[in-house]
Amino acid sequence: MHAVTPETTALVDMVLDYAHRRILGEQSPLDKPMTPSELRRLASGSISETGIGGRRALALFENVLAPACITTDHPRYLSFIPSAPTKAATAFDLIVSATAVYGGSWMEGSGAVFAENEVLDWLGREFGLPEGSGGVFVQGGTIGNLSALVAARDHRARALAAAGRPRPARWIIVGSAEAHSSIAAAARVMDVDVVAVPVGDSGMLRGEQVRPVLEQHGEAVIAVVATGGSTNFGIVDDIASIAALKSAHDFWLHVDGAYGLAAALDPASRHRFAGVEAADSLIVDPHKWLFTPFDACALLYRDPEIGRLAHTQHAEYLDALTGASDWNPSDFSVQLTRRARGLPLWFSLATFGAEAYRAAIGASIDLAHAIAADIAERPYLRLVRDPQLSVVVFEREGWEPADYAAWSAGLLEEQRAFVVPSSHAGRTNARFAIVNPLTTLDDLTGILDSMA
Numbered sequence: 001m002h003a004v005t006p007e008t009t010a011l012v013d014m015v016l017d018y019a020h021r022r023i024l025g026e027q028s029p030l031d032k033p034m035t036p037s038e039l040r041r042l043a044s045g046s047i048s049e050t051g052i053g054g055r056r057a058l059a060l061f062e063n064v065l066a067p068a069c070i071t072t073d074h075p076r077y078l079s080f081i082p083s084a085p086t087k088a089a090t091a092f093d094l095i096v097s098a099t100a101v102y103g104g105s106w107m108e109g110s111g112a113v114f115a116e117n118e119v120l121d122w123l124g125r126e127f128g129l130p131e132g133s134g135g136v137f138v139q140g141g142t143i144g145n146l147s148a149l150v151a152a153r154d155h156r157a158r159a160l161a162a163a164g165r166p167r168p169a170r171w172i173i174v175g176s177a178e179a180h181s182s183i184a185a186a187a188r189v190m191d192v193d194v195v196a197v198p199v200g201d202s203g204m205l206r207g208e209q210v211r212p213v214l215e216q217h218g219e220a221v222i223a224v225v226a227t228g229g230s231t232n233f234g235i236v237d238d239i240a241s242i243a244a245l246k247s248a249h250d251f252w253l254h255v256d257g258a259y260g261l262a263a264a265l266d267p268a269s270r271h272r273f274a275g276v277e278a279a280d281s282l283i284v285d286p287h288k289w290l291f292t293p294f295d296a297c298a299l300l301y302r303d304p305e306i307g308r309l310a311h312t313q314h315a316e317y318l319d320a321l322t323g324a325s326d327w328n329p330s331d332f333s334v335q336l337t338r339r340a341r342g343l344p345l346w347f348s349l350a351t352f353g354a355e356a357y358r359a360a361i362g363a364s365i366d367l368a369h370a371i372a373a374d375i376a377e378r379p380y381l382r383l384v385r386d387p388q389l390s391v392v393v394f395e396r397e398g399w400e401p402a403d404y405a406a407w408s409a410g411l412l413e414e415q416r417a418f419v420v421p422s423s424h425a426g427r428t429n430a431r432f433a434i435v436n437p438l439t440t441l442d443d444l445t446g447i448l449d450s451m452a
């Protein structure tokens with residue numbers, strides 16, 4: 001299995017040839033899920049004592065398993081948050097595997113860690129964080145949010161201990177009622193409470209809504225989470241007004257920009273993120289709108305030492321790493337072994353330059369505004385909110401949830417588009433999340449026509 005033989009050479013060639021076709025060939029179809037019984041019928045029995053051989057295993061993947069996976073980087077995949085990796089990022093992801101780089105420590109992966117940190121430094125500068133900020137690429141926004149919030153609590157707990165004050169009976173995380181579900185998930189893991197502040201029609205959390213919560217809960221508040229682009233609507237909280245509360249209240253500001261903070265790279269949208277420079281921690285997911293394959297989240301701390309204190313794992317066998325003053329990425333999140341998952345972004349960014357990123361992100365925002373204008377003109381559709389970034393949410397007059405479900409299933413069945421229904425305030429709606437530069441206005445108007 002490990003030696004270079006004619007058999008393993010042929011296997012590697014076959015796999016690389018498949019990857020080459022997938023990356024550079026014609027657009028893969030949208031594809032669609034199969035039922036467990038269909039897959040059991042078509043694909044079970046591949047694991048055996050003697051193996052079925054690479055040729056058969058790859059054929060099984062290519063002909064049965066891959067078509068049972070929806071193509072998330074298809075231009076008409078518009079649900080959830082799509083992926084849209086550049087060719088360079090996808091290709092480089094193969095290298096990350098091929099080189100078996102360990103990304104957890106400087107000792108083992110200094111070159112990779114250096115390159116990842118180049119990207120993190122650049123992001124920090126773009127968002128206005130001070131010199132010396134830093135962090136790590138983690139698996140995704142959920143782990144990024146959790147790691148940041150754990151660090152925030154650790155910081156507060158240490159401060160209370162140093163001052164000889166007791167811990168509160170319950171810790172609290174403050175966020176908007178429209179914050180991503182991963183904030184509530186992090187709170188459950190941490191066994192802390194969430195105060196979800198209602199945000200009204202604008203969808204934006206503002207400082208004036210946060211102030212009373214800070215006044216009521218004081219130092220029990222671990223962090224205030226501002227969302228830099230809500231998942232459902234792409235609405236950016238009023239980060240500046242929340243940050244302004246720091247002059248009177250001592251709290252940790254975390255910006256969850258998993259989806260939307262990439263838009264701060266677009267000069268035309270940067271103003272929406274005013275105040276992000278005051279964040280104590282923030283996240284942005286390259287696998288969402290920075291054009292890398294799954295899975296990667298950039299987690300940045302204003303003061304990385306706080307992250308290190310919270311997260312460094314200590315064990316005798318790790319003394320060789322933790323005893324040195326090196327920059328070990330594993331010290332900054334709830335994980336130890338890690339893939340150097342920031343490298344595909346490093347390679348793509350190094351290849352094409354930041355300007356190409358700014359332009360591609362800006363183009364999706366322009367497209368979202370163009371299709372919103374189109375929706376507003378169609379009598380059978382109603383825009384739920386004006387888009388800020390690249391999520392557009394709309395309702396079809398007279399449709400019940402079952403109508404949306406049937407329409408959505410039909411689109412996928414006919415391989416026209418993947419647009420799942422969403423909902424807001426108890427009303428079902430349709431939602432376009434646009435991050436793929438290959439998505440066109442015609443793609444979107446064609447989908448709207450199908451709702452007439």
Ligand SMILES: Cc1ncc(COP(=O)(O)O)c(C=O)c1O
Nearest residue numbers: 081140141142180182231258259
């Ligand atoms: C605003 C926001 N935060 C966090 C997450 C969670 O990210 P992940 O799915 O990478 O864990 C998402 C995912 O869509 C998101 O949109």
